[in-house]
């Protein structure tokens with residue numbers, strides 16, 4: 017039977033590349049996002065490349081929808097939590113609702129999905145969480161930073177909890193990647209962010225998909241609880257000067 021992979025945020029910049037790559041790797045991919053139209057467009061585009069996927073419209077902040085989704089699928093061989101929210105707000109302008117919005121998707125949806133899916137996963141299955149290099153600390157989005165640090169914590173805890181079931185759980189920490197999410201940055205903030213990335217360019221969604229393929233693939237059997245930085249060296253710190 018074909019191994020099933022579920023990818024959230026599938027219509028997003030990274031999600032699309034991850035779905036394509038896992039489908040090319042031979043997974044039967046369930047592609048989850050909010051909007052019917054972008055998912056349909058993705059499915060049509062991939063069908064043109066000879067890749068068939070299963071698009072599913074689900075609001076991941078709804079526990080009922082999320083549970084119905086997972087329970088209606090065969091056990092997953094791979095779960096990729098890529099759906100995420102990002103925006104920039106000055107530190108002293110942040111309110112409780114800003115934190116709640118971030119945590120609801122970036123942590124709680126990923127955690128609920130992981131827990132629900134892992135209960136039925138076979139040994140050798142994988143969970144890959146798309147965190148962010150920002151979890152180490154960044155200016156102008158403390159709510160996002162905190163939610164991604166929480167996701168890394170949950171990744172590590174899940175790796176320990178699920179090791180006895182033979183499930184491996186890891187996170188990827190992307191640096192600046194060229195996707196629609198970057199529209200939240202002003203040109204000045206974008207330039208400031210790029211200046212911190214020693215390689216001097218934004219990464220591509222395909223470069224993230226390549227790392228997901230490695231961590232989610234059947235040959236990966238002995239890495240768990242780790243954070244793989246795919247960030248052009250941004251996590252090295254310092255100005256490089």
Ligand SMILES: NC(=O)c1ccc[n+]([C@@H]2O[C@H](COP(=O)([O-])OP(=O)(O)OC[C@H]3O[C@@H](n4cnc5c(N)ncnc54)[C@H](O)[C@@H]3O)[C@@H](O)[C@H]2O)c1
Pocket residue numbers: 024025026027028029030031048049050051074075076077097098099100101102121146147148149189190191192193194195196197198
């Ligand atoms: N782009 C970057 O530079 C960057 C850097 C570091 C980390 N990340 C992380 O990578 C992941 C993917 O980011 P991206 O750049 O592809 O973002 P994106 O904005 O292009 O895609 C995010 C997707 O999540 C979906 N989504 C939002 N709320 C949802 C909900 N309630 N239910 C279902 N789907 C929902 C959106 O519709 C969208 O398609 C995110 O977790 C993000 O935080 C991105």
